[in-house]
Amino acid sequence: MSRSPVWHPFHQHGLGEPIPLVERAEGALLHTADGRAVVDAISSWWVTTHGHNHPRIVAAIRQQAERLDQLIFAGWTHEPAEELARGLTAIMPPALEYVFFSDSGSTAVEVALKMALGFWANRGAARHRILVLEHSYHGDTIGAMSVGARGVFNRPYAPLLFAVDTIPFPAAGAEQATLDALEAACARGDAAAFIVEPLVLGAGGMLMYSPAILRQMREICSRHDVLFIADEVMTGWGRTGSLIACEQAGVVPDIMCLAKGLTGGSMPLAVTMASAPIYDAHLSTDRSRMFFHSSSFTANPIACAAANANLAIWREEPVLERVAALVAAEAKGMDALAAKHGLQNLRQCGSVIAADVPVADAGYLADLGPRMRDGFYARDVLLRPLGNTIYLMPPFCISEQQLTCIFTAIDEVLSEAL
Numbered sequence: 001m002s003r004s005p006v007w008h009p010f011h012q013h014g015l016g017e018p019i020p021l022v023e024r025a026e027g028a029l030l031h032t033a034d035g036r037a038v039v040d041a042i043s044s045w046w047v048t049t050h051g052h053n054h055p056r057i058v059a060a061i062r063q064q065a066e067r068l069d070q071l072i073f074a075g076w077t078h079e080p081a082e083e084l085a086r087g088l089t090a091i092m093p094p095a096l097e098y099v100f101f102s103d104s105g106s107t108a109v110e111v112a113l114k115m116a117l118g119f120w121a122n123r124g125a126a127r128h129r130i131l132v133l134e135h136s137y138h139g140d141t142i143g144a145m146s147v148g149a150r151g152v153f154n155r156p157y158a159p160l161l162f163a164v165d166t167i168p169f170p171a172a173g174a175e176q177a178t179l180d181a182l183e184a185a186c187a188r189g190d191a192a193a194f195i196v197e198p199l200v201l202g203a204g205g206m207l208m209y210s211p212a213i214l215r216q217m218r219e220i221c222s223r224h225d226v227l228f229i230a231d232e233v234m235t236g237w238g239r240t241g242s243l244i245a246c247e248q249a250g251v252v253p254d255i256m257c258l259a260k261g262l263t264g265g266s267m268p269l270a271v272t273m274a275s276a277p278i279y280d281a282h283l284s285t286d287r288s289r290m291f292f293h294s295s296s297f298t299a300n301p302i303a304c305a306a307a308n309a310n311l312a313i314w315r316e317e318p319v320l321e322r323v324a325a326l327v328a329a330e331a332k333g334m335d336a337l338a339a340k341h342g343l344q345n346l347r348q349c350g351s352v353i354a355a356d357v358p359v360a361d362a363g364y365l366a367d368l369g370p371r372m373r374d375g376f377y378a379r380d381v382l383l384r385p386l387g388n389t390i391y392l393m394p395p396f397c398i399s400e401q402q403l404t405c406i407f408t409a410i411d412e413v414l415s416e417a418l
C-alpha cells in the first residue's frame with residue numbers, strides 16, 4: 001500500500017507507528033478494518049456521550065440531510081437552530097439567554113473571548129486582559145492557545161500568542177494562593193474576563209478541584225465585574241455527573257462554551273451561550289457594534305438536528321443515572337488497580353477518573369505514555385494516557401464487561417511497564 005497523504009493531528013508520522021483504520025462503530029465499540037472490536041475508553045477524545053451511532057441521533061441526521069443541508073446564518077435562520085437554542089436555554093442556567101453557534105470547542109472559546117472584549121469595548125471601558133488558570137487547555141487556535149498553558153504543544157507559536165495573567169491552579173492545600181492571586185489580578189482593573197475549565201482541567205492532566213473553589217473564584221470575579229467564562233467543552237453533557245460542571249458549584253457564568261457532547265459527539269457543533277448584558281452590549285442601531293464573527297458552517301442544520309436528538313435523549317432517557325452507575329463501577333475498578341500497582345493521586349469527578357503511574361520522567365513526551373497506549377491497543381482498548389496519567393472517560397453506555405476489559409488491559413500493561 002502506498003503511503004497515505006493524510007497528516008494526522010498530535011501524531012509524529014516519523015515514528016512510523018501504525019494507524020488503525022476504523023470502519024464502523026456502535027455503542028462503546030470501534031470495529032477496525034482488520035476485524036478487531038476495540039473498546040473506546042476515552043469516548044473518541046471526549047466527545048461521544050451516549051455511545052457511537054446512537055439510533056436516535058443517526059435518524060435525526062438522516063432526516064435533516066434530506067430536508068436542508070446548509071444555510072447562510074448571517075441574517076437567515078432555520079428550525080433546527082431555533083429548536084436547539086430554545087432547548088438549550090430551557091435546560092442551561094436561565095441567565096444564559098442567548099446562543100451563538102460555531103463548529104468546535106476552540107471556536108466557541110474564540111467567540112467567548114471576542115464577546116468579552118466586545119462587551120467592554122462597546123461600553124468604552126479599557127479592559128482587555130484575560131485571566132486564565134494554570135495548566136488550562138482551551139483549544140488549538142491562536143486565541144485558544146493563548147489562554148491555555150504554554151508548553152511543548154505551542155512553543156513554536158509562542159511569538160503570536162497574546163499575554164495573559166495566569167492564576168495558580170488550586171491544588172489541594174494551596175487553594176488560598178489561587179484565590180489571593182485571582183483577587184489581586186481582578187483588583188488591577190484591566191481584566192476583561194477569567195476563563196476556566198470548571199472542576200476538571202482535561203488536557204492539563206485531568207486535574208481536579210472542588211466546587212467550593214469554583215464558587216469562590218466566581219464570587220471574586222463578580223465582585224470586580226470581571227466576566228466569568230466557563231469552558232464546559234469537555235465537562236458538559238454529564239461527564240462530571242451533572243449536566244454541566246458549574247451546576248455542582250451553583251455557579252452561573254456570564255459566558256459558557258459547549259461543544260464535544262453537544263451533538264452526543266456525532267457532528268461538529270459548538271455554542272457559546274451568553275447572558276443578557278453581553279448580548280445587550282452589542283445591541284444597537286449602529287452596525288459597527290454588532291458581533292463580528294461567523295464561520296461558513298455556523299449552526300449547520302444537520303449538526304443542529306443531531307444536537308436536538310441529543311437533547312431529546314437527555315429529556316427522555318435516564319442519562320444521569322447511567323453516569324452514576326458508571327461512576328461507581330469505575331471507582332471500584334480503579335481503586336483495585338491503584339492498590340495493586342501503587343498508582344498515585346487517584347481522582348474522580350463524575351465519569352472522569354484518573355491516576356498517575358509512579359515514574360521519574362512523567363512529561364508528555366516521555367516514552368511511557370505511547371508505550372502504554374500501544375499496550376492498550378494490543379489488548380483492544382483505546383486509552384491514550386496524558387504523560388504518566390491514565391484516565392478513563394468512556395461513553396455512558398459502556399457495559400460492565402467492556403469496563404472489565406479496560407481494567408484487565410490496564411492491569412496487564414502496568415505489570416509489563418513497571
Ligand SMILES: *Cc1c(COP(=O)(O)O)cnc(C)c1O
Pocket residue numbers: 103104105106107109137138139140197202203231232233234235259260
Ligand atoms: C477539547 C477542548 C477544547 C477544544 O475543542 P475542539 O472541538 O477540539 O476545538 C476546548 N476546551 C476544552 C476544555 C476542551 O477539552
